[in-house]
């Protein structure tokens with residue numbers, strides 16, 4: 001047994017599945033998860049001291065790479081001054097102001113400790129604001145693990161859903177309507193039928209939890225118009241896309257103004273941090289100003305805020321997103337060419353610093369199309385790349401991430417490895 005196997009079997013004795021978040025268990029690809037001991041720039045090292053070029057980046061937060069010296073120093077300095085106060089600090093005001101300055105849709109923002117807390121709180125707020133219970137989400141989008149969001153589509157289109165996790169009351173799931181991504185007509189029909197009941201629509205404005213799916217402009221525009229028409233709150237879940245697809249996030253990229261937005265990942269620089277914010281009129285309904293309750297012992301934690309502020313400063317360097325976008329495009333183009341040379345059914349696309357790779361001929365536009373990808377081909381590719389020192393997300397249905405620390409030479413090394421693997425099929 002090597003050290004990874006040894007640790008995994010030990011972990012399974014004390015932690016369910018041996019992991020603290022399910023996808024880490026390699027359940028979808030099989031095999032033994034790597035236990036990482038350190039990271040630097042674009043690389044991670046496992047407990048056997050094997051290094052990998054990392055295209056997961058802790059599932060998105062590490063946009064400047066692992067252990068960036070300025071982020072680490074900011075956390076160390078903050079830690080030396082105290083780990084938590086449970087009282088307001090100057091740095092959290094600075095972070096809130098910075099988020100408001102970068103995103104015009106945010107008139108007020110509240111800091112929490114995870115993306116799940118941000119989406120859960122935004123939904124409670126939308127329900128409190130509208131006095132309605134129903135919400136719309138889209139099949140394949142993930143918004144964290146709060147009860148209302150762990151719901152799968154009902155039996156017919158436009159019917160309310162059923163729990164997709166044991167432990168979620170059916171009574172709660174029946175308030176969630178699950179629709180197809182990129183289907184504006186279905187959205188119109190749903191609002192025509194249920195519009196007066198809909199408190200909010202929550203969407204990943206670029207979906208990244210069913211691999212990567214781009215929204216069509218018509219779909220997003222229809223969504224904005226219907227929410228305005230029916231007085232429903234439009235929530236952009238930018239936990240993944242926020243400061244990942246560009247400095248203006250997905251809302252800036254597509255020119256759509258949501259009523260509320262949620263953030264996590266990049267804004268915390270690799271530390272536990274989330275945020276939700278938006279229109280002042282809605283945000284003023286949160287306690288202590290208003291009747292919607294929301295709180296957190298560690299909310300606005302000084303170490304998380306320090307890491308977030310340091311990373312938000314780094315991403316504002318001139319040309320940061322141009323370089324990140326170009327590097328991610330280089331990866332997708334290189335992988336696609338390598339696959340074509342070897343007649344592998346494969347395609348890839350990116351938005352800013354996030355990408356999707358698909359073992360099928362055409363870029364998919366919704367969940368059903370993603371499900372047609374060749375999972376067996378992905379799993380073989382994943383393991384061959386891992387063996388060669390390239391760490392991709394351990395599932396055919398997750399987006400990947402490039403960081404500013406990935407050089408052209410790193411990207412080219414990954415493409416060369418893929419070419420070799422495609423040729424061996």
Ligand code: PLP
Pocket residue numbers: 059114115116117119142143144145204208209237238239240264265274
């Ligand atoms: N929303 C989106 C779009 C996400 O991708 C995630 C996590 O991957 C979440 C919410 C939940 O965030 P967290 O895992 O920090 O609770």
